[in-house]
Amino acid sequence: MAAHTTSDVMQLHTTLASTHAAPAPITDATPDWIIDTMIVAPAILGLLWSAKESYYLSGVKLDGHASTLLKADGLGEDTSKILKVMNEVAGFISEGAVAFLVKEYQYMAVYVVVFSVLLMAVGMGTVISFVVGSITSILSGYVGMKIAVYTNVRTAHEAWKDLASGYDVAIRGGCVMGLSLVSMGVLALWGLIKGFNAQKEQFGSSAELYDAIAGFGLGGSSIALFGRVGGGIYTKAADVGADLSGKNEYGMDEDDPRNPACIADNVGDNVGDIAGMGADLFGSFAEATCASLVVAASSATLAKGIADDMLAMMFPVMISSTGIVVGILTLCIVNYVYPVKDLPDIEKALKGVLVISTVLETPVLVFLAKWCMPSGTFDLASNAMGVTWVDVAIPCLVGAWAGLIIGFVTEYYTSFSYRPVQEISETQRVSAATGIIYGLALGYLSCVIPIFCLGVTVLVSHQCCGFYGVSLGALGMLSTVTMGLTIDAYGPISDNAGGIAEMSGLGPDVRRRTDALDAAGNTTAAIGKGFAIGSAALVSLALFGAFCVRADITTVNILNPWCFAGLLYGALMPYAFAAMTMKSVGEAANDMVQECMEQFPKIMSGEMEPQYTRCIQISTDASLREMIAPGALVILSPLVGGVVFGKECTAGMLSGALVSGIMLAISMSNTGGAWDNAKKYIEAGGLGPEHPKGSATHKNAVTGDTVGDPLKDTSGPAINIVIKLSAIMSLVFGNVINAYSNKEGGPFWITP
Numbered sequence: 084m085a086a087h088t089t090s091d092v093m094q095l096h097t098t099l100a101s102t103h104a105a106p107a108p109i110t111d112a113t114p115d116w117i118i119d120t121m122i123v124a125p126a127i128l129g130l131l132w133s134a135k136e137s138y139y140l141s142g143v144k145l146d147g148h149a150s151t152l153l154k155a156d157g158l159g160e161d162t163s164k165i166l167k168v169m170n171e172v173a174g175f176i177s178e179g180a181v182a183f184l185v186k187e188y189q190y191m192a193v194y195v196v197v198f199s200v201l202l203m204a205v206g207m208g209t210v211i212s213f214v215v216g217s218i219t220s221i222l223s224g225y226v227g228m229k230i231a232v233y234t235n236v237r238t239a240h241e242a243w244k245d246l247a248s249g250y251d252v253a254i255r256g257g258c259v260m261g262l263s264l265v266s267m268g269v270l271a272l273w274g275l276i277k278g279f280n281a282q283k284e285q286f287g288s289s290a291e292l293y294d295a296i297a298g299f300g301l302g303g304s305s306i307a308l309f310g311r312v313g314g315g316i317y318t319k320a321a322d323v324g325a326d327l328s329g330k331n332e333y334g335m336d337e338d339d340p341r342n343p344a345c346i347a348d349n350v351g352d353n354v355g356d357i358a359g360m361g362a363d364l365f366g367s368f369a370e371a372t373c374a375s376l377v378v379a380a381s382s383a384t385l386a387k388g389i390a391d392d393m394l395a396m397m398f399p400v401m402i403s404s405t406g407i408v409v410g411i412l413t414l415c416i417v418n419y420v421y422p423v424k425d426l427p428d429i430e431k432a433l434k435g436v437l438v439i440s441t442v443l444e445t446p447v448l449v450f451l452a453k454w455c456m457p458s459g460t461f462d463l464a465s466n467a468m469g470v471t472w473v474d475v476a477i478p479c480l481v482g483a484w485a486g487l488i489i490g491f492v493t494e495y496y497t498s499f500s501y502r503p504v505q506e507i508s509e510t511q512r513v514s515a516a517t518g519i520i521y522g523l524a525l526g527y528l529s530c531v532i533p534i535f536c537l538g539v540t541v542l543v544s545h546q547c548c549g550f551y552g553v554s555l556g557a558l559g560m561l562s563t564v565t566m567g568l569t570i571d572a573y574g575p576i577s578d579n580a581g582g583i584a585e586m587s588g589l590g591p592d593v594r595r596r597t598d599a600l601d602a603a604g605n606t607t608a609a610i611g612k613g614f615a616i617g618s619a620a621l622v623s624l625a626l627f628g629a630f631c632v633r634a635d636i637t638t639v640n641i642l643n644p645w646c647f648a649g650l651l652y653g654a655l656m657p658y659a660f661a662a663m664t665m666k667s668v669g670e671a672a673n674d675m676v677q678e679c680m681e682q683f684p685k686i687m688s689g690e691m692e693p694q695y696t697r698c699i700q701i702s703t704d705a706s707l708r709e710m711i712a713p714g715a716l717v718i719l720s721p722l723v724g725g726v727v728f729g730k731e732c733t734a735g736m737l738s739g740a741l742v743s744g745i746m747l748a749i750s751m752s753n754t755g756g757a758w759d760n761a762k763k764y765i766e767a768g769g770l771g772p773e774h775p776k777g778s779a780t781h782k783n784a785v786t787g788d789t790v791g792d793p794l795k796d797t798s799g800p801a802i803n804i805v806i807k808l809s810a811i812m813s814l815v816f817g818n819v820i821n822a823y824s825n826k827e828g829g830p831f832w833i834t835p
Contacts, residue, residue, distance in 0.1 A: 113393075113394045115393060118393050118394055118397055119273070119277075121397075121401055121404065121405075122269060122273045122397065122400055122401060122404045123270065123273060123404075125266075125269070125404040125405055125407040125408045126265075126266040126267075126269040126270045126273075126404055126407060127266070127270075128266075128407065128408065128411065129262040129263065129265060129266035129407040129410075129411070129565070130262070130263060130266045130267075132258075132262055132411050133258070133259045133262045133263040133266070136255045136256075136258055136259050137230065137259055139255060140230075140233065140234055140237060140252065140255060140256060140259075143237040143240065143241065143252060145166055145169065145170065145236065145237070145240050146166070147162045147165065147166055147240075147243075164588075165587050165588055165589065166587075168586065168587040168588065169236055169239065169240065169583055169587040170236065172236075172340075172346070172349075172582070172583050172586045172587060173232070173235060173236035173583060175346045175350075175695060176232055176235065176346060176349045176350055176353065176579060176583075177232040177233075179346060179347065179350035179699045180228055180232055180350050180353045180354050180358075181228075181229075182699075182703070183317060183350065183354050183699075183702075183703050183706075184224070184225060184228060184354060184358060186703065186707060187309065187310070187313050187314075187354075187706075187707060188221055188225075190309070190313075190707060190710075190711075191217070191221065191306060191309055194305070194309070194714075195213075195214060195217045195302075195305075198213070198305070198718075199213060199214060202298065202815070204819060205298075205815060205816060205818070205819065206291075206295055208279060208285070208286065208292070208295030208296075208298070209294070209295045209297070209298035209301075209815060210298065211275070211295075211298070212275055212295055212296055212297070212298030212299040212301075212302065213298035213299070213301050213302040213305075214302060215271055215274075215275055215299060215302065216271070216298065216299035216300060216301065216302025216303040216306075216369055217302035217303070217305060217306050218302075219267055219268060219271040219299075219302075219303065219365070219369075220302065220303040220306035220307060220310075220362045220365050220366065220369075221306055221362075222267060223263075223264040223267055223268065223361050223362060223365045224306070224310055224357070224358035224359070224361045224362045224365075225358065226260070226263055226264070226267075227259075227260035227263075227264060227357045227358060227361040227568075227572060228353050228354065228357045228358040228361075230256055230259045230260055230263075230572075231256060231260065231353050231357045231572060231575055231576050231579070232353055232579070233256070234252060234253065234255070234256030234259075234576050235256075235349075235575075235576050235579035235580050235583060236579075236580070236583055237252050237256075238252045238253045238256070238576055238577060238579075238580035238597075238600070239579075239580040239581070239583040239584045239587070239589070239593075239597060242580060242584065242593055242596045242597050242600065243584070243589055243593050245596075246423065246424075246425065246426065246429075246596045246599070246600075247422075247423050247424060249577075249580065249596055249597065249600055250423045250429060250432070250600060251418075251423075253573050253576045253577050253580065253600060253604075254432075254569065254570075254573055256572065256573070256576050257568070257569040257570060257571070257572035257573035257576060258410075258414055258565075258569040260357065260361060260568055260569070260572040261410065261564070261565040261566060261567070261568035261569035261571075261572065262407060262410060262411070262565050262569075264361050264364070264365055264568060265368065265403060265406065265407055265410075265564060265565050265568070266407055268303075268365055268368055268369060268403070269400065269403050269404045269407070271299070272296075272299055272369065272372060272400060273400060275296060275299055276296065276376075276397075276400070279292050279295065279296065280292070280393075289380045290377075290380045290381050292380070293373075293376045293377050293379075293380035294377060294380075294633065294815075296373055296376055296377070297373045297374075297376075297377055297629075297811065297814055297815055298815060299369055299373055300366065300369040300370035300372070300373035300374070300811050301808075301811045301812065301815050302369075303362070303365050303366040303368075303369035303370070304366035304369070304370055304804060304807050304808045304811055305718065305808065306362050306366070307359070307362035307363045307365065307366035307804050307808075308713075308714055308717060308718075308801065308804045308805075308808055309710055309714055310358055310359040310361075310362040310363070311355075311359040311360075311362065311363055311797075311800060311801040311804055312664055312706075312709075312710040312713050312714060312797070312801050313354075313359075313706045313707060313710040314351070314354040314355030314356075314358055314359035314706070315355045315359060315664065315668075315706075315793070315796050315797030315798070315800070315801060316664065316667050316668055316671060316702075316705060316706040316709050316710060316797055317347075317350070317351045317354055317355060317702045317703065317705070317706035318348070318350075318351025318352055318354065318355035318356065318702075318796060318797075319351070319355075319668045319672070319792045319793045319796050319797050320347075320351075320668055320671030320672050320674075320675055320701065320702045320705055320706070321344050321347035321348040321350070321351045321675060321698060321702045322348045322351060322789075322792050322796075323668065323669075323672035323675070323789050323792050323793070324344045324347075324671075324672045324673075324674075324675025324676045324678075324679060324698070324701075325342050325344035325345055325347075325348045325675070325679070326785055326788065326789050326792075327672070327676050327789060328342070328344065328675070328676045328679035328680055328683065329341075329342040329344070329345075329679065333683060333687070334777050336585060336776070338581065338582035338585040338586055339585065339586075340585070340586040340693065341683075341686050341687070341693060342679065342693065343678065343679055343682050343686070343693040343694050343695055343697065343698050344675055344678075344679050344698040345582060345586065345693075345695075346695040346698070346699065347675075347695065347698040347699045347701070347702045348582070349578070349579050349582045349583075350699060350702070351702060352575040352578050352579055353575055353579070355796055355797075356571070356572075356574065356575040356608060356796065357572055357575050360568075360571055360572075360608075360611060360612075360615075360800070361568065361572075363615055363800065363801075363803070363804060364561075364564055364567065364568055364571075364611075364614075364615055366804065366807060366808075367557070367561055367564075367615060367618045367619060367622055367803075367807065368403060368561050368564055370622045370626060370807055370810075370811055371399075371554055371557040371558045371561055371618065371621070371622045371625070372399045372400060372403060372558065373811070374550075374554040374557070374622060374625035374626050374629055374814075375398075375399035375551060375554040375555060375558060375625070376396065376399060376400075377629045377814070378549075378550050378551040378554055378625065378628065378629055378632075379395070379396055379398075379399070379551055380396070381632055394454075394455050395455050395456055395457060397455070398451060398452070398455040398456065398475070399554070399555070399558055401451050401455065402448065402451060402479065402555075402558045402559070402562050403558070403561070403562070403564070405447050405451065405562075406444060406447075406561075406562045406563060406564065406565055407565055408447075409440055409443045409444045409447060409562075409563065409565075410440060410563070410565030410566050410569070412443055413436060413439045413440040413443060413566055414436075414569075416439055417432060417435050417436050417439055418432075420435055420439065421435035426596075426599040427500075429599055429600060429603040430494075430498065430500060430603045430606060433570050433573070433603055433606075433607050434490075434491075434494065436566045436569065436570055437487060437490055437563065437566060437567070437570070437610070438487070440563040440565075440566040441483055441484065441486075441487045441563055444483055444562050444563055445480060445483065445484075447562075448476060448479040448480055448483065448559060448562065449476050449480070452472045452473070452475045452476035452479065453472050453476070455472075456471075456472035456475050457472075458472075459471070470547070470548045474547040474548050474552070475547070475548055475551075475552070475555065477543065477544075477547050477552075478540070478543065478544035478547055478548065478552040478553070478555040478556040478559060479555050479556070479558065479559035479562070480559060481539070481540050481543050481544060481556060481559065482540055482544070482555065482556035482557060482558065482559025482560040482562075482618075482621065483559040483560060483562055483563065485536040485537065485539065485540045485556075485560060485617070486559070486560035486561075486563070486614055486617060486618070488532070488533075488536050489532075489533045489536055489613045489614065489617045490610045490613055490614060492529065492532045492533055492613070493529070493533075493609050493610045493612070493613035493753060493756075494606050494609070494610055496525055496526075496528075496529040496753050496756075496757060497605070497606050497609040497753055497756035497757050497760060498606040498760060499602065499760040499761065499763060499764035499767075499769065503525050503757065504525075504757050504760050504761050504764060505761075505764060505769065506521055506525075507521045507522055507525065507757055507758065507761040507787070508761040508764045508765050508769060508770055508780075508784065509770070511761065511765070511780050511783040511784045511787065512770070512774065512780050512783075513783075514783060515782075515783035515784075515786035515787060518758070518761065518783055518784065518786075518787045519758075519786075519787055519790060522754045522757050522758045522761070522787055522791065523750075523754055525753065525754060525757050526749070526750035526751065526752075526753045526754030526755075526757070527750050529749060529750065529753040529754075530746050530749045530750055533613065533616075533617060533749055534745070534746070534749075536617070537617060537620050537621065537745070540556045540560075540621060541553055541556070541621065541624060543556075544556040544621075549628075550624075550625050550628030550629065551625075553621055553624050553625045553628065554621070554622070554625035556621045557618045557621035557622045557625060560614065560617055560618045560621065561614070561618050564614070567610075567611055567614045568611070570607040570610065570611065571607060571608055571610075571611030573604055573607060574601075574603075574604030574605060574607050574608040574611075575604070575608075576604075577597065577600035577601045577603070577604040578601045578604060580597050580600065580601075581594065581597035581598060581600070581601045584597045598763070598766070598767065601763075602760060602763045602767070605756060605759050605760050605763070606756070606760065608756070609752060609753060609756035609795070612748075612752045612756075612795070612799065612800045613749070613752070613753075615800060615803050616745060616748045616749055616752065616800070616802075616803045619745070619748075619803035619804070619806055619807050620741065620745045620803075620806070622807055622810070623737070623740075623741045623806045623807050623809075623810040624741065626807070626810035626811050626813075626814050627734075627737050627738070627741070627810050627813075629814050629817075630733075630734075630737070630810065630813045630814040630817050631734065633814060633817030633818060633821070634730045634733070634734075634813075634817040634818075634820055634821040634824075635730075635821055636730055636731070636734055636828065639731075639734045639735070639738065640731075641735065641738075643731050643735075643828070645728060645729055645731040645732045645735070645828065645829050645830070646731040646732065646734055646735035646828075647735060648728070648732060648735065649724060649728065649731065649732035649733060649734065649735025649736035649737075649738075649739065650735035650736070650738055650739040651735075651739060652720075652724070652732075652735075652736055652739065653735060653736035653737060653738060653739025653740035653741075653743070653809075654739035654740065654742065654743040655739075655743075656716070656717070656720060656736075656739070656740045656743075656744070656805060656809070657740060657743050657744035657747045657748070657802045657805055657806070658743070658747065659716060660713050660716060660717065660798070660801070660802065660805050661747065661751070661798040661799075661802065663709075663712055663713045663716070664709075664713055664793065664797050664798045664801065665793045665794075665797065665798050667705065667706075667709035667710075667713075667797075668792070668793040668797055669793075670705065670709075671701065671702065671705030671706070671709070674701050674705065675698060675701050675702070678697055678698055678701060679698070682694060682697075713801075717804075717805050717808050717809060718808065718812060720736065720809065721733055721736060721737070721809045721810075721812045721813040721816070722812060722813075722816055722819075722820075724736055725813065725816065725819070725820030725823065725824075726819065726820060726823045727823075727830060728829070728830045729820075729823070729824040729825065729828050729829040729830045729831070730820050730821055730824040730828045731824070731827075731828035731829060732829075732830075733813050733820055734828075736809070737806075737809060737810055737813055740805065740806050740809050741806050741810075744802045744803070744805055744806040745803075745806070747799075747802055748799050748800065748802035748803050749799075750799075751794040751795065751798055751799030751802070752794070752795050752799035752800055753795075754791055754794055754795070755791030755792060755793075755794035755795025755796065755799060756791070756795050757791070758784075758787040758788045758790065758791035759788050759791060759792075759795065761784055761787060761788070762781070762784035762785055762787065762788040765778075765780060765781050765784050766781065
C-alpha cells in the first residue's frame with residue numbers, strides 16, 4: 084500500500100503542475116468489445132448455470148424413493164398418503180408466497196410511479212435508472228422466491244433418503260438465487276451504462292451521466308426496504324403467533340400440522356428471508372457500484388484523460404461480474420474439499436463456501452486492478468492524488484477479507500457449536516429472563532470485532548484512494564455475494580423442508596436431518612446479515628462522501644448547530660424505525676394468537692380442520708399495512724430535512740444514522756440468531772435428557788426465541804437498508820438540497 088502524507092501529496096501535486104504533466108492520453112485503448120465481454124459473458128454464464136441447476140432440481144422426482152426405504156422407516160403402505168401431503172403443503176406455501184408478493188408488488192408499483200414523478204426534478208436519466216433498478220430488484224426477489232418454494236419439498240424428499248442428498252438439493256436451490264440475482268443486476272447496470280453513453284450528449288459531463296446512474300441504486304434499495312419490512316413483518320407475525328399458541332399453550336412441535344399458523348410461518352420464510360434478503364443484497368451491490376462510479380466520474384484522470392477508454396470506469400462493475408465466475412468455481416470445488424456425510428459436516432461445508440470463494444476472489448481482484456487501472460501514478464480525486472493500481476487493489480482485498488472475518492465472528496456468536504449460544508441455553512434452565520439477559524449481552528459484545536474490521540477497512544481504503552477506496556472496500560466485501568446469497572437462501576429452503584417433513588408425517592430420523600440442515604441454515608442466515616450490515620456501513624460512507632461532493636460540502640462540523648441537530652435526529656432514526664417495525668410484529672402476532680386459540684379447541688376435538696388461509700390473511704394484511712410508515716420515515720427524512728433545514732443538517736443526519744444504525748443492526752441480528760439456536764441446542768439434546776422438548780427449560784428458550792424473532796428477521800437486518808437508502812436519497816437529491824440551503828449550509832429561510 085502506498086501511504087501518502089500531506090507533504091508528499093503537496094510535493095507531487097506541485098511537481099505535476101510545474102511540469103504540466105497532465106495524464107498522458109491513451110492511444111491503444113482497450114476495445115469496447117473486450118470490456119463488454121468481460122462484463123456480459125460472466126453474467127450470461129451465471130444465468131446458464133442457474134438454468135442448469137434448475138433443470139437438475141426439476142429432475143428430482145417425488146416418488147418416495149423406494150418401497151424398501153419406506154418399510155425400513157416403518158411407514159410401509161403410507162407412501163402415497165405422505166407424498167400427497169408433501170405436495171399439498173408445498174402447494175400451500177407456494178400459493179401463499181406468490182399471492183403475498185403479487186399484492187406487495189402492487190403497492191411497490193404505486194410507489195415507483197409516484198416517486199418517479201418526484202425524481203423528474205432531478206432529471207429523466209435518474210428516473211430511468213430508478214425504474215430499471217426497481218424492476219430488477221423486484222424480479223430478483225421473485226425469482227429467488229420461486230426457486231426456493233420449488234426446492235423446499237425436494238429437500239425434504241431427499242433428506243428422507245439421506246443427509247447428503249438433502250443438503251445437495253438445498254445448496255443447489257440456493258445457488259440459483261445467488262447466481263441469477265447478481266447476473267441480472269450486472270446485465271441491467273451494464274445496459275444502463277451503455278445506453279446512457281450512447282446518448283452522452285444529453286448529459287453535461289461524465290459526472291452528470293454517472294450521477295444519473297445512481298438512480299439504479301436508489302431503485303434497488305427502495306424495493307429492498309419494502310421487501311425487508313413487509314416480508315419481515317409477515318414472517319415474524321406468523322412465527323411468533325405459532326410459537327406462543329402452539330408450543331407454549333399446547334406443547335406442539337415446530338410445524339405441527341394442527342397449528343393453523345404453520346403454513347403462514349413457512350410462507351414468511353420465503354417472502355422475508357428469500358425475496359427480502361435478495362432485494363437487500365441486490366441493493367447493496369447496486370449502491371456500492373453506483374458509489375464507485377459516481378466518485379470515479381469526478382476524477383479528472385478517469386473522466387478526461389482516458390475518456391475514450393471505458394476500462395478503468397468499468398472496474399467496479401467487473402468486480403461483481405467476475406465474482407459470478409468465482410462463485411461457480413467455488414461450487415465445483417467445495418464438495419470435494421468439504422463433503423457432507425454427517426451432521427457436523429454441514430456447517431463446515433457452508434463455511435467452506437465462504438472461505439474458498441474469498442481465496443479464489445483474491446487474485447482476481449489483484450488482476451482486475453492491474454489490468455483496468457492506468458499504468459504509473461495518476462490522480463483519482465482531490466483527496467487521492469498520486470494513486471497507483473496497487474492503491475486501488477488494496478481496498479478491495481481488505482474489504483473481502485474483512486467480510487470473511489465478520490462472517491466467522493457472526494457464526495461464533497450465533498451457532499450452537501460454540502460457547503456463547505451454549506451459555507444462553509444453560510441459563511435458560513433457571514428462567515427465560517436470564518436467557519434474555521445473556522442474549523442481549525451477547526449481541527452487544529458481538530459488535531466489537533466487526534466494528535474494528537470496518538474501522539480498519541475505512542482507514543486503509545481512504546488512505547489509499549479516498550472515498551473511491553471506501554466504495555471499493557464495500558465492493559470487495561460484496562465480491563463473493565453470489566456465495567453469500569447461496570448459503571443465505573439455503574437457510575429458508577431447509578427450514579421449509581423441515582416443516583414439510585413434520586406436516587407430512589415423516590419419521591424422526593428425517594426430522595433429525597432436516598433439523599440439522601435448518602440449524603446450520605440459521606447460522607448462515609446470520610452470516611448473510613453480517614455481510615449485508617458490514618457492506619452497508621462502507622456503502623453508506625462512500626455515498627455520504629459522494630453526497631458531500633455533489634452538495635458542495637467541504638467539512639462536516641458537528642459544532643455547527645444545524646449539523647448537530649441533524650446528527651441527533653439521524654441517530655434516532657434506526658431506533659424509531661426498529662420501534663415501529665417491532666410493534667407491528669407484536670400487534671400482528673397478537674391477532675395471530677387469538678385466531679389460533681379460537682381454532683384450537685375445535686381442531687383438537689376433531690370438529691374442524693386447521694384454517695390456514697385465515698392466518699395467511701392476517702399476516703398479509705398486517706405486513707402490507709404496517710410497512711408504509713417505516714418506509715416513509717426513511718425515504719422522506721433526508722429529503723425533507725435537507726430542503727427545510729439545509730445541507731449541513733442532512734450531513735449530520737447521515738452521520739448519526741450510520742453510526743447508531745450499524746451497532747443496533749449487528750446487536751439485534753446476532754441476539755435474535757443466538758436465541759433461536761439456543762432453543763435448537765436444547766431440542767437437539769444439548770443439555771441432556773433431563774431438559775428435553777416440552778420441558779420448562781425448553782419453554783424458556785422458546786420465549787427467548789420468540790422475543791428474538793423480530794430482532795433478527797424484521798428490524799435488525801432492515802436497519803442496514805435504512806442507512807443505505809438515506810445516503811443514496813441524499814446523493815440523488817444532492818443538487819436540490821444544495822439549492823435550498825443558504826450560503827453557510829443552513830436552511831434557506833434564515834439569512835446568515
